[in-house]
Amino acid sequence: MRVLLVGGGGREHALALGLAGDPAVEALVAAPGNPGIAAVAQLREVTPTDPAAVAALAVEVAADLVVIGPEAPLVAGVADAVRAKGIAVFGPSAEAARLEGSKTFAKDVMTAAGVPTARAYTCEDAAAVARALDEFGAPYVVKDDGLAAGKGVVVTDDRAVAERHAAECGRVVIEEYLSGPEVSLFVVTDGEAAVPLLPAQDFKRVGDGDTGPNTGGMGAYAPLPWTPPNLVDDVMRDVVYPTLAELRRRGTTFAGLLYVGLAITPSGPRVIEFNARFGDPETQVVLALLETPLGGLLHAAATGTLGGHPPLRWRDGAAVTVVVAADGYPAGPRTGDVITGADRAGIIHAGTRRDADGTLRSAGGRVLCGTATGPDLAAARDAAYELVRDVELAGAHHRTDIAAAAVDSRITIPG
Numbered sequence: 001m002r003v004l005l006v007g008g009g010g011r012e013h014a015l016a017l018g019l020a021g022d023p024a025v026e027a028l029v030a031a032p033g034n035p036g037i038a039a040v041a042q043l044r045e046v047t048p049t050d051p052a053a054v055a056a057l058a059v060e061v062a063a064d065l066v067v068i069g070p071e072a073p074l075v076a077g078v079a080d081a082v083r084a085k086g087i088a089v090f091g092p093s094a095e096a097a098r099l100e101g102s103k104t105f106a107k108d109v110m111t112a113a114g115v116p117t118a119r120a121y122t123c124e125d126a127a128a129v130a131r132a133l134d135e136f137g138a139p140y141v142v143k144d145d146g147l148a149a150g151k152g153v154v155v156t157d158d159r160a161v162a163e164r165h166a167a168e169c170g171r172v173v174i175e176e177y178l179s180g181p182e183v184s185l186f187v188v189t190d191g192e193a194a195v196p197l198l199p200a201q202d203f204k205r206v207g208d209g210d211t212g213p214n215t216g217g218m219g220a221y222a223p224l225p226w227t228p229p230n231l232v233d234d235v236m237r238d239v240v241y242p243t244l245a246e247l248r249r250r251g252t253t254f255a256g257l258l259y260v261g262l263a264i265t266p267s268g269p270r271v272i273e274f275n276a277r278f279g280d281p282e283t284q285v286v287l288a289l290l291e292t293p294l295g296g297l298l299h300a301a302a303t304g305t306l307g308g309h310p311p312l313r314w315r316d317g318a319a320v321t322v323v324v325a326a327d328g329y330p331a332g333p334r335t336g337d338v339i340t341g342a343d344r345a346g347i348i349h350a351g352t353r354r355d356a357d358g359t360l361r362s363a364g365g366r367v368l369c370g371t372a373t374g375p376d377l378a379a380a381r382d383a384a385y386e387l388v389r390d391v392e393l394a395g396a397h398h399r400t401d402i403a404a405a406a407v408d409s410r411i412t413i414p415g
């Protein structure tokens with residue numbers, strides 16, 4: 001199988017490692033890729049959000065499967081353009097990707113499907129915003145309606161901050177605050193059959209102890225030792241299958257990766273959000289533990305044959321990833337700094353570039369992450385931090401508490 005992977009961040013580096021490790025994948029091309037991905041794939045230039053360009057590249061490289069990593073190409077219709085060429089693609093249509101691209105659409109689908117989630121209002125003016133904030137009270141949850149790379153959400157006790165964010169975004173979704181630890185569940189689906197991967201937890205705030213602004217994600221770990229025993233089965237029954245059925249009913253079958261972001265509240269799991277692609281950095285830890293060949297799994301989802309796919313196999317133990325971010329991230333990351341100590345197994349490249357002379361430099365807010373596995377969470381965590389310790393990048397910062405509460409059994413479900 002010849003595979004074209006679209007994207008160039010940490011998630012795509014993790015996907016590239018998984019695909020390259022699948023004996024059925026005879027050729028892997030990544031576009032645009034990054035210096036980490038270059039070690040396992042041939043890189044090609046492309047604008048990932050240009051449907052015609054990606055489709056043409058898929059034809060040129062004779063791809064049997066195109067895997068689309070990020071959300072922006074999906075929302076732009078890249079999967080549709082590739083499918084129109086008769087090439088199998090892992091990633092939903094633009095219509096179905098609205099599950100991520102529009103918070104209002106997602107809430108609509110959830111309501112129609114009876115999926116447990118926070119009550120919410122879509123608001124377009126200050127009066128509607130004020131009414132919604134009054135009704136739900138603090139902490140206030142205000143979400144930009146469009147794609148915001150995980151950073152369009154403000155959760156705050158400060159009414160003025162909530163109102164300002166709403167005014168800046170224009171159209172927002174304001175919703176009830178959900179209390180409880182968060183879980184990211186990835187589900188591979190062909191639109192009908194659905195296979196859950198291991199639940200993971202990510203860390204959205206920039207600072208230790210969940211302080212500071214939201215980011216794209218500062219670290220992750222899997223598996224989760226603290227979740228209720230039936231969590232995955234319950235979420236498949238109450239969330240995933242009803243959502244997929246509702247999308248089929250609307251004629252917008254969702255094939256690809258359904259990312260279910262959950263809060264484990266005292267009344268059970270509630271959906272915080274859907275995404276239409278693998279999460280970053282949870283992908284790094286989930287795929288580090290997946291033993292089943294990745295190419296075959298994604299190909300089955302892309303060709304409507306997932307129902308016949310054998311059950312997934314997982315490695316024993318745990319995985320942890322720690323993101324190293326650039327000075328100034330998330331507000332205004334500085335780029336162009338020299339990175340050393342990053343060319344080793346376990347370092348996943350996210351925002352890096354390489355000069356002609358081989359010098360590695362930062363090229364994004366989240367620069368790289370140290371990903372390690374171990375016989376248990378404590379060992380995986382130590383190994384991930386060891387990787388990060390050896391990386392030198394001026395002004396870089398990372399959280400020091402990734403997976404710490406889980407290692408110490410300090411995560412509890414309120415109630």
Ligand code: AMP
Nearest residue numbers: 118141150153175176177178204272273
């Ligand atoms: P989202 O982009 O919708 O995932 O939101 C980003 C982050 O904001 C989530 O991971 C949560 O930490 C937080 N968040 C979003 N919605 C809620 C909610 N209704 N209650 C509590 N926290 C939320």
